[in-house]
Each structure stands twice: as C-alpha cells, then as structure tokens.
Amino acid sequence: YKTEANYVKFYNLYHSWVLRWMLYLFIAIDLALAMFEKPANPDMLWPIGATMSVEVLCLLFFLFRFCHAVYFSIPRIFWRDTKNILILAIIVLTFLDMICFLIWDNVAHDTNPIRWSRPLRPLFIINFSDGKQIRRAFRNIRRTVPEILNILVLFFLSIALFALLALKLFNKRNLTYPDGTPYFKEFFDSIWDLYVLVTTANNPDVMMPAYDESNWFAFFFIIYIIICLYIFMSIILAAIYYNYRNNLKNEIRASVYGKRKKLGEAFELLKVDKGGDQMVVTYQTWCRLLKKVIPKKSQAHIDLLMKILDTDMNHQIERKEFLQLADLLQLELSEVTDRMTFLERYIPTFYNSTISRGLKIGVRHKAFRYFFDFLIFVNAWFIGFDVDKADWFFLAMFTVEILLKLYTFGPKEFFVRFWNSFDFLVVFSAVIASAIEAAEGASREEFKTLDLLLVLRVLRLVKIFGSIQRFKVVLQTIINIGPSIFTYGGVIFVFYYIFAIIGMEIFSGKFDYYGYETEEGDESHFCGNPKLNGTAFFKFQYCNNNFNDFLKSLVILFELTVVNQWHVIASGFVAVTSKAARIYFFMFHLTCVVIVLNIFIAFILEAFILEYTIDKSGKLESCVETKIK
Amino acid sequence: YKTEANYVKFYNLYHSWVLRWMLYLFIAIDLALAMFEKPANPDMLWPIGATMSVEVLCLLFFLFRFCHAVYFSIPRIFWRDTKNILILAIIVLTFLDMICFLIWDNVAHDTNPIRWSRPLRPLFIINFSDGKQIRRAFRNIRRTVPEILNILVLFFLSIALFALLALKLFNKRNLTYPDGTPYFKEFFDSIWDLYVLVTTANNPDVMMPAYDESNWFAFFFIIYIIICLYIFMSIILAAIYYNYRNNLKNEIRASVYGKRKKLGEAFELLKVDKGGDQMVVTYQTWCRLLKKVIPKKSQAHIDLLMKILDTDMNHQIERKEFLQLADLLQLELSEVTDRMTFLERYIPTFYNSTISRGLKIGVRHKAFRYFFDFLIFVNAWFIGFDVDKADWFFLAMFTVEILLKLYTFGPKEFFVRFWNSFDFLVVFSAVIASAIEAAEGASREEFKTLDLLLVLRVLRLVKIFGSIQRFKVVLQTIINIGPSIFTYGGVIFVFYYIFAIIGMEIFSGKFDYYGYETEEGDESHFCGNPKLNGTAFFKFQYCNNNFNDFLKSLVILFELTVVNQWHVIASGFVAVTSKAARIYFFMFHLTCVVIVLNIFIAFILEAFILEYTIDKSGKLESCVETKIK
CATH class of the missing domain: 1.10.238.10 (EF-hand)
Structure with a gap:
C-alpha cells in the first residue's frame, strides 16, 4: 500500500468498522435476493424491477469499495492480485447480464429469460479482502484437488471396470428390480448404479435381484464395496488429510513469515x-x-x-x-482491579451483613450445585414422560438459582462463564414462553409458534453435561473449534448457493407439494406432474423436496449432502426431465461430499488432535505464562 | 521359556511348520463347523453327532497344543498371560457346553437346546500365539475404547436430548409416516429414529412428515445432523485416530525395546x-x-x-x-548371480542369433508396450459394447505378447514383476475359459459357472492402470498396505462370527426366501411369515437377507456394516420378533461400524500417510543402502 499520510487516512477509512459492516450488509442483501427472485415462494416474490434495483445498489457499493481500494493501493501490486480482478470481473459481468436480461425480457418474455450471472454472487464473500479465513479454505481446496486427482481418476476407472464386469455377469440373465426396471442392462446405467452403491445409498437393493438369483453373486458386490468404498474412499480421505496438513503447515509458515516481515518493517520505522x-x-x-x-x-x-x-x-x-x-x-489479559460487584458498591452494609454472607457461602458450596443438577435431572424425567404439572415449580426454582448466583458473584463474573450465560438465556426464554402460554390460556390451538419457545426449556438439560468434568473437556474442544467450523459453513454455503441457483434454473416448477390425498384428474395429482406416477420418489412422498424456491433448494442440497436416498431424489428429477439430470446430482456429490466434506473431516481431525495435544502438554501461552509467574 | 536343551527341542517342535499349519487347519475346521450345524442350508446340514465329534477332535488338538506349550514354558510367566488362561477357559467351557447340550437334548429335545459356547470359537484365532497381528489390533481396540467412552456417552446423551425435543415438537401434531406408523410418539422410538438418522439411513424420510407440515421444521433436523453426525462422528473418528496413533507408537516402542533386549541377551551368550x-x-x-x-x-x-x-x-x-x-x-537381498535365462543356457546359439536379438530389442522397446496398451483399450471398448466377435483375436494377441515377453526376459525376471504375473494369470484363465466355451459349442444354457471365468477377461483392463506411472504409486500403496488390511479382515471376521452365531440362535427360521410370486394361503406367502405383510422389509424384497445359515448371516452382517437400509433390515426382524431385536442391531452397529470400522479408517489414514511420507523422502533402508553403495 502507498504509505503517504493522505493514503493512510483512506486506508484507515477503508478498514473502519462502519464501511466494513456496510460491506457485510450489502453482501448479505445481494445474496438474500435469491429468496425474492423468480422462482420463489409466491408470498416472497418481488417484481423484477425491485430485485434488480436492489442488486444495482449492491453492485454500486461494491464498485465504490473497489475504487476506494484502488485509490490507496500500489497499482502494480493491486492488479496482480487475482481476487481484485475477480471482483471487477464479477461486477462487470453482472451489469452485462442485467442489460442482456432486460433486452431479452422485453423482446421475448415467453422464452423464460435467464439471469446467468447469479451463481457468481457468492464469490463476493470470498474475494473481498475481509473473508480471509474462507479464502484460505478455498485455497486449501484448490491446492488439494490436483493432488487427489490421480486417485479420483483411478477410482472412476475402477467403477467403470466393475460396471463392465457387472454388465457381463448380469446382462443375459434378464433380472429386474422389484419395481420392474431393468437390472444392469446398459453400460451407463451400470456405472450410475455402482457409483450410487459407493455412496452406499442403494445398498442392499442393488444386490438383491442378483442375490436372489444365486447366493454367490453376493461376492461380486462385497468385493466391489470393499475395494471401492472401504479402501478407495479411505484413501481419498487419507490423501485429502495428508495434503490438508501439508497445506496448513505451509500456510502457517507463510503467515508467520509475513507477520515477522511486517513487524520487522515496523521496527525499522520506530x-x-x-x-x-x-x-x-x-x-x-x-x-x-x-x-x-x-x-x-x-x-x-x-x-x-x-x-x-x-x-x-x-x-x-x-x-x-x-x-x-x-x-x-x-492474548486476553483481564484486569483484576474492580472485583466489587454492583451491590457491594452501593449497599455495602446489607451486602456484607451476616445473613448475606451466610447466603453467599451457601451458594458457593458444592451442595448448592449438586442440588440443582439433581433438579435438572428430575426435570428431564418429567419432560420425558410429558408431565407438565410441575413445570412452574421447576421454572421458579431455576430462576431463583440464577438470581442467587447473580447476587453472589455479581453480573460481571456471572456472565463471563459460558454455562451461566447459557443457563440465563434458556431459563429466561422459558419464563417468557411460559408467561405467554399462561396468558393465552386454554386457546391451545395457536401453539404453532409458541411451543418452539417452550421446547427451549429442554435445553436446560445441556447444563448437566457442562457440570461433569470429563464432558467439559470434549465440549470445550467443540466450542474451541466452533469458529473454524463456521468458516467451513461459509465454504459449504458458497457451493450450496451456486448449486441452488443452477438447480432452480433447471428444475424449478417441474412439480410441487400439494399433499398426497389428491384425486385423479386433479391438476395437483402426482404432485402436479403425471410423470412422477409410479416412481420411487413419489412413493416415498418426497415431493416437498424441490427447487421451487431458494430455501427449499438449500434444504434439498443438505439432504443430498447427507447422501442417503440421494439417488431416489435424483431419480425424481430424472423422471420429470431426462437422464442428463444425473450429471447435476453427480457433480454436487463429487464436489460437496467427496471433496468439501472430506476436507471438513480432515480439518476436524487436525483441529481435534491439536486440541488434545495442547490439552495434554499445555505448551501454548507458556512463554507468556512463565514470564508472568 | 525354559532354556535347557531338552526344552529347546520341544520349543522348536512347537514352532515347526507342520504343527503350526495343523493348528491353523484345526482352527479353520472348528470355525467352519458353523456352516454344517443347525441352522444351516439343508444341503449342508450334518447330524449333531458328526459336528460334535469333529469339534471334540479340534478341541483335543488345541488341548494337546496347550499342554505342549505348558511343558517348555516357565509356569510363573505362562499362567500370568491372559491369552493362555483364555484358551484353557474356552476349551473347558466348550466341553462343559457340549455335555450340557447332550443332556438337554436327550431330556427335552423339543425345547430347542442351545449350544451357547459357539460364539467363543473365534477367540482361538486371537489367543493362540501365532495370531500376533490380530491380537495387536484387538489390544488397540481395547485400549482405544475407554478413551472414547466420554465422547460416546456425550453423544448418546445428545441423542436423548434431541429425542426429547422431537417428542415435544411433534408429539401433539399427530403426524404419521407414509405407511401410517406414528411419528415421534414414544420416547424410545424417538431415540431409535434419531440414532438411525445419525447413521443417515433414514434421511430424509424421517424429516419429510414434519417438513410437509411446516418447512421450518427442517431446521430441527439440519441442526441435529450437523451436531450429531458431522461434528460428533468426526470427533469420534478423530479421537480414535489420535488414540490409535498413540497406541501404535507405544506398541512399536515396546516391540523395538523387546527386540533389542532379546538381541542383547543373545549377544551376551555369543x-x-x-x-x-x-x-x-x-x-x-x-x-x-x-x-x-x-x-x-x-x-x-x-x-x-x-x-x-x-x-x-x-x-x-x-x-x-x-x-x-x-x-x-x-531385508530381501536378491542374489544377482544367474541372470542367464533357461533358453540362453540350453540353446545359446539360437537365442543369441541376430534374428532373436532383434526380436528381443523389439520387445524391450517402448512401442511394444504402447501397442499392447492400446490393444487392451480397444478390447475394453469391444467388451463394453458387447461385441464378442473379435475375442479370439484379442486373446491370441495377448497370448503372443506374454510368450514374447517370457522369451525375452526369461521366466524368473518375468514373474518377479507383479503386473506380469497378474497378466499371465488373467490371460491364461481367459484362454482356458474360452476353450471350454468353444468346446461347449452352442449349448449356451450352461453358462452359469463358465461366464464367471469369462468375466475374468475384463480384468485385463486393470493392466492399463498398472502401466501409467501416476497410478502405479497409488496402486503400490494399496498393495503395500494389503497384508495389514487382511489383519483387519481377521478382526472383522471375529466380530462377524460372534454376531452371526448369536443372530442365528435368535432369528433363524423366522422367515425364508421363496420368491415373491407366491399366492395367498400358501405356506410360503409373505416369505413364510404373515407378520411381514405390509412391512417395508417385505416391500423392498429383502427376504433373502436372513439368518437361516452361516453364510447368509455373514452377508446380512456385511450389509449392516455398509449401514444403508440397516433400519429396514432391523425392522423386518423386529416385525417377526419384538422391538427388543433392535438391541442386537444397535450393538452390531456400535461395535462393528462406529468402533471397528473407524479404527480401520484410522489405520488406513496412518498407513497411507506413512507410505506417502516414505515415498517422498525415502528414508527406509537408507542405512543399508548407504552401506551398500
């Protein structure tokens, strides 16, 4: 960056929290547009003009932000950075797309004009310079993929080979699946079936017709699963883990080196x-x-x-x-100066009286904690067996507990502890929920939104976990790696967004959920698409899994990520379009499950092992600690 | 061990290959008995007397082997070793059980007497001193389990908590699954459903009724899956991996220490x-x-x-x-003395003639290899599109290739290479298969056993993988970790055996596979058990998945290991017995999938990373290599 005073002011302005949060807000708005654009839930559908003007607003802000960065950066370095070029490219492409769309829409409205730049939107998350964590995760993915390409190619070749074998074995036997579809009759269908088998989604169905024919055919499938699922998939995970660890090491080395260099420069100035x-x-x-x-x-x-x-x-x-x-x-250094609580400061005579001190000793006593832990357990029992009678008693007791703790420790010390804040939140919302419930009285028809709050009372049980030492370690680990998990949440979201937009363009409106008690001849029979008649998709009542609006698309993509029954979901969309639809589902599985999810698991493995190792050796912060001691 | 000359002779006898292989044989026979004991395929069922006399024979041999070991061991050390005590205990228990069984069978034959000691049989594999690898794997499991117990307990508590939440959320809504079964009505059913969801087997079916009711309920399931599947399961894998690595380190340290100690003692003597x-x-x-x-x-x-x-x-x-x-x-040191081939030694004048030498140069040339790789590829194409016409041409070509290579390199150098041996095996069996096929002529009805051999021709394609350098690395890794994979195969087999025997005792004969075109009123309608009427198990045509003989039990356990649809399989057995049957399937999933399979993945991770690291740095054998150079 340019270091003249004038530019530094702009640099500071660029990184001021107002502008940064505005950027986050505009990115969020830009991404949220997908909920209001066609195809969308009719309640939320906005006219094209409205969404497009909002988008123009977002783009203008991005452009402003971009120009701002150009102003104080050294041009040579700035334009060599891919992320800057990508931002500009996306902005330009989006404007181009909007103009194309307006022309197309005016000329031939009926041909269903397409806004093809929409899948590019999530790239703003990655490329604006604040998304450092997510960018790092993406860089990790980009570097890992070439390394595992060998294994992936070998893996697909193995599948193709087994598909050939299966074709040879079963082709002439004229077997069928229970629903009458042919069994290993075509090469590409065989590949599809075996790829689905490697995700385990059609096990054991894909084996049963052959197994019924002759028990020995089970060998073929067992060998296939051992080789392609247990060995290959584990090796893919191992390769990803290995590369992830290496990349991480390099990243950390580079970042430490960069930090030292910057600090060195600062030292030279000072x-x-x-x-x-x-x-x-x-x-x-x-x-x-x-x-x-x-x-x-x-x-x-x-x-x-x-x-x-x-x-x-x-x-x-x-x-x-x-x-x-x-x-x-x-490092977080907490200053231990004012340990005096609010009450101690303002009514010291009462707060330090004998009764009050006795009370405080009581609250700090072990028995106090055990008693309330026991109470939570009893409460759990009551909830489990659906006895609502004692609810008020328990709520009152827990409120008293919190008040006593607040009185003894003071709000500052109380809220610093995670479990106390958690407890406060849960009990507080439960009290509100119960109050609303009591106010509503007997009109229990309206419990739809309310019982979501009531359910929160059950979360009090989590406190029990927090009070047992051995669970605390595991929970602490989970809490520690939590923020990084959100990074991967961001990565997954980028992929989801892209696939959701594409999915909506291809599959939206092909069918819809109308319930399953429709009558023949109705518009809404077979979810509004007669092609679904007799498919497994319809039989399993999956019609609500569709791409008709953005949120539903996210849900269906999540289901595909969980993998189970993904081939049935795919088969539904194949039935209403063509077999080419399989490519979409295959691509999603390959990118999001095989690669991103395995990288996520690699991350958890590494983070967890690191936490464990630190937990047992306790090396971190030791330099500072020794100094302090 | 006692070191007097007399005892050493017995020690050597104990470890002679004849007695060791006899032990393996008797263990195999003892284990194989499960195929011939009731319940079994009627073709293979032996009378009780026959199986029991074979078993007595096996036990007597084990006892002999045991006494043999007692004779030359130092008693104090011998009797402190758990594995020796276990062997004796199993032998005694089995004899006891046989006596009990005979009495029970004579007194009350109709009450279906039980041979309860049969699940103990596979323990012989572990406890006889030759199964060192498998014993080490079991020791690893035994040490890992207590370490992950915390996480498992927390995991189950989370499931219970979510089950409570689900009960609160859905209980009053009176939803049902598509087949009419109640939806989250009872606490233990909820736990079961959510446990199955964590294995992903009933996703998205378990969500659909709630999702159809209100789209927002998807959140509940998404949060549940993220926490219990993605986070907890990854952490379980991480904890297992971490402990596995530590245990491995300790094992190796102990074994190196033991080896040095023994060698030190030997040095003192010499x-x-x-x-x-x-x-x-x-x-x-x-x-x-x-x-x-x-x-x-x-x-x-x-x-x-x-x-x-x-x-x-x-x-x-x-x-x-x-x-x-x-x-x-x-280390394998190959002596490079006689590189002369058979032909070179016996007909040197011809073998070293100009024509012959030209031929040999041709065979060693790159183009030779490329030509045949291309031919394999063309062959693959033909097989894929099921053109059988050119089969003889290809077979002849490949045979010529092998003969030429044999001629050029000589059998010794030829067979040392894995891919050559593989090639030879495949082409040779293909030639035999084709010859048999040709002899059979037009009577293609009898292809049942023959085409298994014909299918082998497709395996020639694997050779292509072997000829590309980048795949060679991956394949070499797989081949290198192959033997250790067999160890885990042994571990899995022990668990399978125990669960299969128990499963047969509980579930055998409840139903059978008779095809699905039976008529009402038939004995064999609904697989011979009317309770299956209307169950998903029957609809999916899973009747051939049963515990009616040992091999089928192994197949069904393998299907349960792959996890998908395991709840449907379980539901079938629940339908014909009671809900308590779920405990069996749950226990199997917990031990074989959550623990053993994760340890297997941990092993592959570690082995693969080790292979990769060695591959890139090449440290092993370097000490010897530097010396040799």
Missing part, C-alpha cells in the same frame, strides 16, 4: 539508535504506539505488556523482542 | 572377550549362527550380511552392531 549497533524502541515510542493500537486499554495494561516483552529488563525493546508483539496482543 | 573392555562376536561364531538362522542362504550371502553389519570393518561385530541384526534379516 527504532532509535542506542549507541553501538543496538537499535531499540524506547519506552516513550512504545507508549505512543500502543495508545494507537489499543486505545481502550489503561496505561497500566500497556506497561504490563512492555514488561512481558522486555525479557532483559532494560526498559527498551530490541528487535527480537519486538517481533513477538503480535502474539502478545492476541 | 560374545568373546577381545581384550580390553571390548566384547565381540567373532567371524566364526557369526557363520555358525547364521547357518542356523538362515540355512538356505549361501556363504557369500552370510559374508555380505557380516560386511553390512560390521561398520568399522574390523571383522568382528560389536554389541551395537549386533543389535541391528533383526532389521537386517528382514
């Missing part, structure tokens, strides 16, 4: 010649710097940080010490 | 005082020792090994050098 060859940062410079970086912290805090960094206690910071600054700033 | 403090093994002792250990190798070989070990070239082996002996003996 250093003062102390005499001899020693260059140092003085205490005064340090204070001015830290005041800029963390303006909210007290002088004592800044002094403390200096003391931690300054290992040789000479009140100056050498280059080697300065390089640890970034790690240091990441 | 050493000669050389003067000073130096103890060495002399060249003469070395030759005598190696002559005993590897009697088949030449003197040159023994000298070479000595030269490799003797790093300081003083013709004596120090203690440090001696400790590497075991690693050295593991």
Whole structure:
C-alpha cells in the first residue's frame, strides 16, 4: 500500500468498522435476493424491477469499495492480485447480464429469460479482502484437488471396470428390480448404479435381484464395496488429510513469515539508535504506539505488556523482542482491579451483613450445585414422560438459582462463564414462553409458534453435561473449534448457493407439494406432474423436496449432502426431465461430499488432535505464562 | 521359556511348520463347523453327532497344543498371560457346553437346546500365539475404547436430548409416516429414529412428515445432523485416530525395546572377550549362527550380511552392531548371480542369433508396450459394447505378447514383476475359459459357472492402470498396505462370527426366501411369515437377507456394516420378533461400524500417510543402502 499520510487516512477509512459492516450488509442483501427472485415462494416474490434495483445498489457499493481500494493501493501490486480482478470481473459481468436480461425480457418474455450471472454472487464473500479465513479454505481446496486427482481418476476407472464386469455377469440373465426396471442392462446405467452403491445409498437393493438369483453373486458386490468404498474412499480421505496438513503447515509458515516481515518493517520505522549497533524502541515510542493500537486499554495494561516483552529488563525493546508483539496482543489479559460487584458498591452494609454472607457461602458450596443438577435431572424425567404439572415449580426454582448466583458473584463474573450465560438465556426464554402460554390460556390451538419457545426449556438439560468434568473437556474442544467450523459453513454455503441457483434454473416448477390425498384428474395429482406416477420418489412422498424456491433448494442440497436416498431424489428429477439430470446430482456429490466434506473431516481431525495435544502438554501461552509467574 | 536343551527341542517342535499349519487347519475346521450345524442350508446340514465329534477332535488338538506349550514354558510367566488362561477357559467351557447340550437334548429335545459356547470359537484365532497381528489390533481396540467412552456417552446423551425435543415438537401434531406408523410418539422410538438418522439411513424420510407440515421444521433436523453426525462422528473418528496413533507408537516402542533386549541377551551368550573392555562376536561364531538362522542362504550371502553389519570393518561385530541384526534379516537381498535365462543356457546359439536379438530389442522397446496398451483399450471398448466377435483375436494377441515377453526376459525376471504375473494369470484363465466355451459349442444354457471365468477377461483392463506411472504409486500403496488390511479382515471376521452365531440362535427360521410370486394361503406367502405383510422389509424384497445359515448371516452382517437400509433390515426382524431385536442391531452397529470400522479408517489414514511420507523422502533402508553403495 502507498504509505503517504493522505493514503493512510483512506486506508484507515477503508478498514473502519462502519464501511466494513456496510460491506457485510450489502453482501448479505445481494445474496438474500435469491429468496425474492423468480422462482420463489409466491408470498416472497418481488417484481423484477425491485430485485434488480436492489442488486444495482449492491453492485454500486461494491464498485465504490473497489475504487476506494484502488485509490490507496500500489497499482502494480493491486492488479496482480487475482481476487481484485475477480471482483471487477464479477461486477462487470453482472451489469452485462442485467442489460442482456432486460433486452431479452422485453423482446421475448415467453422464452423464460435467464439471469446467468447469479451463481457468481457468492464469490463476493470470498474475494473481498475481509473473508480471509474462507479464502484460505478455498485455497486449501484448490491446492488439494490436483493432488487427489490421480486417485479420483483411478477410482472412476475402477467403477467403470466393475460396471463392465457387472454388465457381463448380469446382462443375459434378464433380472429386474422389484419395481420392474431393468437390472444392469446398459453400460451407463451400470456405472450410475455402482457409483450410487459407493455412496452406499442403494445398498442392499442393488444386490438383491442378483442375490436372489444365486447366493454367490453376493461376492461380486462385497468385493466391489470393499475395494471401492472401504479402501478407495479411505484413501481419498487419507490423501485429502495428508495434503490438508501439508497445506496448513505451509500456510502457517507463510503467515508467520509475513507477520515477522511486517513487524520487522515496523521496527525499522520506530527504532532509535542506542549507541553501538543496538537499535531499540524506547519506552516513550512504545507508549505512543500502543495508545494507537489499543486505545481502550489503561496505561497500566500497556506497561504490563512492555514488561512481558522486555525479557532483559532494560526498559527498551530490541528487535527480537519486538517481533513477538503480535502474539502478545492476541492474548486476553483481564484486569483484576474492580472485583466489587454492583451491590457491594452501593449497599455495602446489607451486602456484607451476616445473613448475606451466610447466603453467599451457601451458594458457593458444592451442595448448592449438586442440588440443582439433581433438579435438572428430575426435570428431564418429567419432560420425558410429558408431565407438565410441575413445570412452574421447576421454572421458579431455576430462576431463583440464577438470581442467587447473580447476587453472589455479581453480573460481571456471572456472565463471563459460558454455562451461566447459557443457563440465563434458556431459563429466561422459558419464563417468557411460559408467561405467554399462561396468558393465552386454554386457546391451545395457536401453539404453532409458541411451543418452539417452550421446547427451549429442554435445553436446560445441556447444563448437566457442562457440570461433569470429563464432558467439559470434549465440549470445550467443540466450542474451541466452533469458529473454524463456521468458516467451513461459509465454504459449504458458497457451493450450496451456486448449486441452488443452477438447480432452480433447471428444475424449478417441474412439480410441487400439494399433499398426497389428491384425486385423479386433479391438476395437483402426482404432485402436479403425471410423470412422477409410479416412481420411487413419489412413493416415498418426497415431493416437498424441490427447487421451487431458494430455501427449499438449500434444504434439498443438505439432504443430498447427507447422501442417503440421494439417488431416489435424483431419480425424481430424472423422471420429470431426462437422464442428463444425473450429471447435476453427480457433480454436487463429487464436489460437496467427496471433496468439501472430506476436507471438513480432515480439518476436524487436525483441529481435534491439536486440541488434545495442547490439552495434554499445555505448551501454548507458556512463554507468556512463565514470564508472568 | 525354559532354556535347557531338552526344552529347546520341544520349543522348536512347537514352532515347526507342520504343527503350526495343523493348528491353523484345526482352527479353520472348528470355525467352519458353523456352516454344517443347525441352522444351516439343508444341503449342508450334518447330524449333531458328526459336528460334535469333529469339534471334540479340534478341541483335543488345541488341548494337546496347550499342554505342549505348558511343558517348555516357565509356569510363573505362562499362567500370568491372559491369552493362555483364555484358551484353557474356552476349551473347558466348550466341553462343559457340549455335555450340557447332550443332556438337554436327550431330556427335552423339543425345547430347542442351545449350544451357547459357539460364539467363543473365534477367540482361538486371537489367543493362540501365532495370531500376533490380530491380537495387536484387538489390544488397540481395547485400549482405544475407554478413551472414547466420554465422547460416546456425550453423544448418546445428545441423542436423548434431541429425542426429547422431537417428542415435544411433534408429539401433539399427530403426524404419521407414509405407511401410517406414528411419528415421534414414544420416547424410545424417538431415540431409535434419531440414532438411525445419525447413521443417515433414514434421511430424509424421517424429516419429510414434519417438513410437509411446516418447512421450518427442517431446521430441527439440519441442526441435529450437523451436531450429531458431522461434528460428533468426526470427533469420534478423530479421537480414535489420535488414540490409535498413540497406541501404535507405544506398541512399536515396546516391540523395538523387546527386540533389542532379546538381541542383547543373545549377544551376551555369543560374545568373546577381545581384550580390553571390548566384547565381540567373532567371524566364526557369526557363520555358525547364521547357518542356523538362515540355512538356505549361501556363504557369500552370510559374508555380505557380516560386511553390512560390521561398520568399522574390523571383522568382528560389536554389541551395537549386533543389535541391528533383526532389521537386517528382514531385508530381501536378491542374489544377482544367474541372470542367464533357461533358453540362453540350453540353446545359446539360437537365442543369441541376430534374428532373436532383434526380436528381443523389439520387445524391450517402448512401442511394444504402447501397442499392447492400446490393444487392451480397444478390447475394453469391444467388451463394453458387447461385441464378442473379435475375442479370439484379442486373446491370441495377448497370448503372443506374454510368450514374447517370457522369451525375452526369461521366466524368473518375468514373474518377479507383479503386473506380469497378474497378466499371465488373467490371460491364461481367459484362454482356458474360452476353450471350454468353444468346446461347449452352442449349448449356451450352461453358462452359469463358465461366464464367471469369462468375466475374468475384463480384468485385463486393470493392466492399463498398472502401466501409467501416476497410478502405479497409488496402486503400490494399496498393495503395500494389503497384508495389514487382511489383519483387519481377521478382526472383522471375529466380530462377524460372534454376531452371526448369536443372530442365528435368535432369528433363524423366522422367515425364508421363496420368491415373491407366491399366492395367498400358501405356506410360503409373505416369505413364510404373515407378520411381514405390509412391512417395508417385505416391500423392498429383502427376504433373502436372513439368518437361516452361516453364510447368509455373514452377508446380512456385511450389509449392516455398509449401514444403508440397516433400519429396514432391523425392522423386518423386529416385525417377526419384538422391538427388543433392535438391541442386537444397535450393538452390531456400535461395535462393528462406529468402533471397528473407524479404527480401520484410522489405520488406513496412518498407513497411507506413512507410505506417502516414505515415498517422498525415502528414508527406509537408507542405512543399508548407504552401506551398500
């Protein structure tokens, strides 16, 4: 970036939280448009003009943001960065697409004009510079794919080979599936059936006709499953895990190197010649710097940080010490100054009286916790056997518990603990829900929205998990890796968005859910499409799984991610279009399940093992801790 | 072990290959008995007397083997070893059981007497001292389970919690599944449904009724799947992998330590005082020792090994050098003396003539290989489109290829390469199959057994994979970890055997496969059990999945391992017995899929990563290689 004062101001403005949150907001709005564009739920459908003007607004903001970045960046570096070029390309393409669409729509409205740039929208999430985590995940995927391509090709060749074998074995036997469809009659159908088998979705159905014919045919399928499912799929996971670990190592190395380089540059700017060859940062410079970086912290805090960094206690910071600054700033240091609670400060005479102190000792006692844990357990029992009578008693007890804890520990200490906040939230919403329920009285017909709140009361049970030490470790691990899981949620969302938009363009409106008690001759019979008559898709009552609006598309894609019955869902769409529809479902499975999901599992493996290793050795933060001690 | 000469003789006898193979044979016979005992295929059913006398024979041999081991072992150590005690216990229990059975059978034959000791049989595989690999795998499982117990308990508690939530949410809505069964009405049914969902087997069916009622209910299932399937299952895999790796490390450390200790003891016995403090093994002792250990190798070989070990070239082996002996003996050193082929030795004038040499150069040329790879590809095309006309041409060509290669390289060099042997096997069997086919002539009705052989011709295609370098690496990895995969095959088999025997005792004879075109009123209608009427099990035509004989039990257990539709299979057996049958299927899933299969995946992960790392750095054998160079 350009380092002149003028540009730095713009740089700071660019990274100000107002503009950043506006960017997030506009990206969210842009993505949310898919819910209101055709095809959509009729209640939520907006006219084309409305959605397009909102989109233009978003694009203009993106363009503004882009120009802003151009202004303070060094052009040579800026234009070499793929992500910047991609942003500009997407903006231009979207504008082009909108113009094309308007012309097409005016000239030939009936030919169902297509907005082909919509799948590009989620790329904004990746390419704007704040989505660093997601970009890193994508980079990881991009680097892993070529490495596992060998194995994937070999895998598909094996499937093709087995398909040939199956064709040879079963072709002449004229077997059929229970619903009468032919059994291994064509090569490409065989490949499809065997690919589905490798996802286990049609096991054991695909085997049964042959197995009924002769028991020995079971061998063919068992060998196939062992080779292609257990061995190949595990090897794909292993290869992904191996590459993921390597890429991660390289990423971390590069990022540490980058950080040190930046810090080194900063040191060069701040250093003062102390005499001899020693260059140092003085205490005064340090204070001015830290005041800029963390303006909210007290002088004592800044002094403390200096003391931690300054290992040789000479009140100056050498280059080697300065390089640890970034790690240091990441640490959360809580200042232990005002432990006085609100009540202690304002009514000390009462708060420190004998009764009050006795109460506080009681609340801090083990028995207090055990008693309420036991109460939760009893409550669980009541909920399990659907006894609603004692609900008010339990609610009152838990409210009292929270109030007592608040009284004893004070709100600050109380809410710092995850389980307390969780408890407060759950009990508080349960109280509200119960109050509303009581107000509604006997009119229990309207429980549709209300009981969602009531159900929350059951979540109190999670507290039991939190109070047992051995579960705490596992839960802590889950909570620790939680944020990173959200990153992968973002990655999956990008893929989902793209596939959902494409899916809606291809499959929307082919059928719909009207219930299954329709009569013959009705428009809505067989979900409104007679081609579904007799298909497994219809028999399983899957009509509500369709691409008729954006949210439903996301749900169906999630179902496809879970894999089970995905071939039945695919078969429904094949029935209303053509066998080429299989390509869409195959592509989705390959990208989202085989690759992205395995990378997600690789990530969890690595994160979990790291957590475990740290948990047992406790190396992190040790440098700072030793210093503090 | 006792080290007196007399006992050593018995020790050697105990480990002689005749007695060891007899042990394997008797174990195999003992296990195979399950195929001939009731319940079994009527063709294979033996009378009780026959199977029991064979079993007594096996047991007597095991007892003999046991006493043999007792004789030369030090009692204190021998009786402290769990595996010895287990063997004795199993033998005693089995005899007891047989006596009980005979009495029970004579007194009350109609009450269906039970041979309860049969599930113990596979324990012989583990506990006889030759099954070291399998015992190690079991030890690994035994050590891993307690470590993941926390997570499993938390996992089941989460399922219970979600089941409560589901009950609260759906109980009052009176929804039903498409076949009319109630939807989340009872707590234990809810737990079962949600446990099945975590295996993905009833996705999306379990969601559809709620989803049809209100689209927002999809959230409940999506959150459940994300938490319990994607996060918990990945963490279980991670925990298993982590513990597996640790256990493996400990195992290897212990085994290396044990090996060094044994070698150290051997060195103490063989050493000669050389003067000073130096103890060495002399060249003469070395030759005598190696002559005993590897009697088949030449003197040159023994000298070479000595030269490799003797790093300081003083013709004596120090203690440090001696400790590497075991690693050295593991290496395959091929002697490169007689590279002359059979033909070269017996008809050298012809073999070395100009024409012959030209031919050999041609065969060694790249174009030769490419031509035949291309031919295989064309052949694949023909097979794929079921053109049988050119079969003879291709077969002839491939036979010529093999003959030419045999001529050029000689049989020794030819068969050393895996792909050549594979090729030879495939083409050779294809020739035989085609010859039989030709002899049979037009009577193509009898192709049942023959076309199994014909199908083998398709396997020639695998050769293409082997001739592409990048696939070779992956295939080599698979081949390298192959033997260890068999170990896990053994582990799985032990579990399968136990579950199969128990399953046969509980479920055999409840129904059978008679085809599905039976008529009402027939004995065989609804697979011989009217309770199956209307169940999904019957609709999917799963009747051939039953526990009516041992092999079928293995097949059904394999289907359960693949997981898909396992709840439908379970529902069939629930229909003909009671809901308690679910416990059997749940236990099988938990042990074989959640634990054993994840350990298998952990093993593949580790083995694959190891192979990859070695492949890229090539560290192994480097010590010996540097010496040789």
